[in-house]
Amino acid sequence: MINTQSDHTYDVIIAGGGPVGLFLACELALAKCSVLVLEKNSGSCSVLKQLPFGLRGLNSVSIEALYRRGLLQQMELHKQFKTPHINSNPKPGEKASGLGHFARIPINRAKIDASQWKYRLTDALDTSLFTSMEEIETVLLKRATELGVEIMNGLHITGFTKNPEMIIVQAGETTFTSQWLVGCDGSRSIVRKAAGIEFAGTEPEFTGYSAKVDIADPEKLHTGGITNEKGMYLLSQKDYLIMQDFDGGAFHNSNQPVTREHLQAVLRKIYDADVTINKLHTATTWTDRARQATTYRKGRVLLAGDAAHIHAPLGGQGLNLGIGDGMNLGWKLAAVINGHASDELLNTYFKERYPIGAKVLDWSRAQVAIMKPDPSSRAINAIIRDLMDTSDGATYFAGRISGVNTRYDLGGDHSLVGYSVPAFKLSDGTTINDKMADALWTILAFEHNDALKSIADNERMKYIESTTTETFGLKALLIRPDGFVAWSTNKNADVDVFKRVLSSNQLISF
Ligand SMILES: Cc1cc2nc3c(=O)[nH]c(=O)nc-3n(C[C@H](O)[C@H](O)[C@H](O)COP(=O)(O)OP(=O)(O)OC[C@H]3O[C@@H](n4cnc5c(N)ncnc54)[C@H](O)[C@@H]3O)c2cc1C
Incomplete structure (x- = not known):
């Protein structure tokens, strides 16, 4: 029933x-x-x-x-946890930065030129x-x-x-x-x-494993982990093994249970040593299927x-x-x-x-x-590693991984439109990030503007006026409830343009 x-x-x-x-x-x-x-x-x-x-x-x-x-x-x-993955696949002397990796090649924090991230301010999160x-x-x-x-x-x-x-x-x-x-x-x-x-x-190239195990002879393994022509393993935290086996996703797709013997065989295949897994506590598999x-x-x-x-x-x-x-x-x-x-x-x-x-x-x-375990992939990998070791390379990869370059195409003629609002400091000592718990539309004005203030006089929008030094020359901006900039101007605010942004581009009526 x-x-x-x-x-x-x-x-x-x-x-x-x-x-x-x-x-x-x-x-x-x-x-x-x-x-x-x-x-x-x-x-x-x-x-x-x-x-x-x-x-x-x-x-x-x-x-x-x-x-x-x-x-x-x-x-x-x-x-x-600042850097839980002890190290990804470092060259001698290279250290994991906690900023992530690309194909297990760690980003070198020292090489990042954050000045290229145009709208990041001192108080950014x-x-x-x-x-x-x-x-x-x-x-x-x-x-x-x-x-x-x-x-x-x-x-x-x-x-x-x-x-x-x-x-x-x-x-x-x-x-x-x-x-x-x-x-x-x-x-x-x-x-x-x-x-x-x-x-x-696209369908997967590998089966990935995450497993809590007891390893009898961990000294036989390379500290941290390794990526080689057969696959990848990472001992990121004590007794926590992550592996990648390029089997076309076959094991994951077979829905077979992961056994201690199977994990050990995969580990020995990737890293040619007679390392022994004593006990398997818990394991799960995943793939690189991308849909x-x-x-x-x-x-x-x-x-x-x-x-x-x-x-x-x-x-x-x-x-x-x-x-x-x-x-x-x-x-x-x-x-x-x-x-x-x-x-x-x-x-x-x-x-x-x-x-x-x-x-x-x-x-x-x-x-x-x-x-991938083939010569062409290894060759491109070596080139990417070299590029990531340059300042522009490290900055590019860190920018992509961290999402600081995320931007929506919202039209508009100001280059800030579509970005998450920078952490503008406010007169009361907080930043704009502290004012968004209510998820309202927000007009942030860096000089007094009666017209904008009166538009914001409703229950779905608020007006914040603040004087601060780091403004990128802006006079005012409009922040959506999700924190992205819908409109900004370095000139005296044109209220008609502002209203058009509200009513047509954002399809919202106030
Ligand atoms: C090993 C691994 C490491 C990862 N590391 C990261 C990482 O570092 N950073 C990162 O950003 N992402 C990471 N991810 C990805 C991340 O975990 C997922 O993208 C995220 O969990 C997705 O959240 P979700 O709520 O969309 O889906 P899920 O977390 O899958 O939640 C879906 C929920 O829906 C429920 N559900 C399913 N079907 C039904 C149904 N029919 N009826 C009712 N309820 C249902 C499920 O029980 C579940 O609670 C990782 C994933 C894996 C596998």
């Missing part, structure tokens, strides 16, 4: 209570939307979300997003930090609950149907109704499949996070992409639900986020291409 929970139609049902689903739920609830999160797991935290398996690197875009909503301040792990899946989900769950998000665990979504009024989401014997459905249900997304959205891309949804929206069904894109976790970008999706989609969907914007605004979600995702997929493919 189907049990319909029809007493309440939610504004949004989010499929999946992983980090992206929870982050998006918080964004929507902050804008007073009613949100139900349906999560198939029971609520206990899987060992794969705890350290060491659950370690995740955050880039500057995620760091800013979490900080701006007051969430980073509740996280602790980043204070303990970090470009990379570490958290764990357990930590980020705990913080987000607490926040979502405080904001009134309903979260139901142990409910496995099996599909949905639609009628002109609502979406009916099926979770086993129970149905739930909402105006909008967002699939944040991971790489095997039921929502994506039920919506008939294509997941286009992206060909659209992130079908009517009132949307996708975010791994449901919309997957790729190799090399250099860790998936969670960052997903948080970026949530930050971009949250305010737009809320504006449509609250009647402040036409639903055309939601098309800009795909327009802005798809190219960012596609770049990350290519970034992961490029890494795999130069890690």
Whole structure:
């Protein structure tokens, strides 16, 4: 018998209570939307979300997003882990920088010329930090609950149907109704499949392994790890083994359980030594399959996070992409639900986020291409390593990995438009990053402007006036709820142009 929970139609049902689903739920609830999160797991935290398996690197875009909503301040792990991967694949004398790597070639911090990152200010937040899946989900769950998000665990979504009024989401014997459905249900997304959205891309080159093991004779291994013509292993934390075996993804796809014997055989194949694994505690596999949804929206069904894109976790970008999706989609969907914007605004979600995702997929493919065990790959790898050892090279790679160059194509004639707002210092000693917990539109003026102030005199926009020295010569700018710059000017503000940006480019009415 189907049990319909029809007493309440939610504004949004989010499929999946992983980090992206929870982050998006918080964004929507902050804008007073009613949100139900349906999560198939029971609520206990899987060992794969705890350290060491659950370690995740955050880039500057995620760091800013979490900080701006007051969430980073509740996280602790980043204070303990500066460089958890002892070393990637260093040349003698080379040290891991904590800034990440490209195909396991570490970035040399000393060579980075940060002056090339045009809009980074003295008070900018970090470009990379570490958290764990357990930590980020705990913080987000607490926040979502405080904001009134309903979260139901142990409910496995099996599909949905639609009628002109609502979406009916099926979770086993129970149905739930909402105006909008967002699939944040991971790489095997039921929502994506039920919506008939294509997941286009490339098949894997390798099986990756993460395993907690006891190694009898670790002295037989190269300290830290190695990448060679047979594959890669990394002993990044004590007894935590990561490996990459170029088997075309065959082992992962076979769905066979990972045994101690199998892990040992793979390790001996990659590193030619009779090293012995005594005991296997836990293991998981992954691949470099790279796929992206060909659209992130079908009517009132949307996708975010791994449901919309997957790729190799090399250099860790998936969670960052997903948080970026949530930050971009949250305010737009809320504006449509609250009647402040036409639903055309939601098309800009795909327009802005798809190219960012596609770049990350290519970034992961490029890494795999130069890690492959063939002479051509080794040759290109050596050249990339040389380029990364130059100042321009280190700056380029660090810029891509950290996300500091992330920019949306929002039109406009000022080069700051489309970037995350720089950490402008304010007269009260804080920075603009400290003023965004409310997710409102913000006009930041560096000189008094009555016209702009009066436009901002409404419940969805605020006006901040501040005098500071580091302004890049700007007189005023408009910051979207997700922290990206929608308009900026070095001249006296042309209020007509400003209004046009608000009403047409952003499809929002104030
Ligand atoms: C080894 C490894 C290392 C990584 N390192 C990094 C890193 O350093 N930095 C980084 O940015 N990214 C990293 N990633 C990627 C990152 O973990 C993912 O991109 C991120 O977890 C995606 O979040 P999500 O919420 O979209 O999906 P998930 O984390 O997969 O969450 C989806 C949720 O949906 C639930 N669900 C699924 N199906 C249903 C259903 N039918 N009904 C109800 N609920 C459902 C699941 O139980 C889950 O809770 C790594 C990944 C791996 C494998």
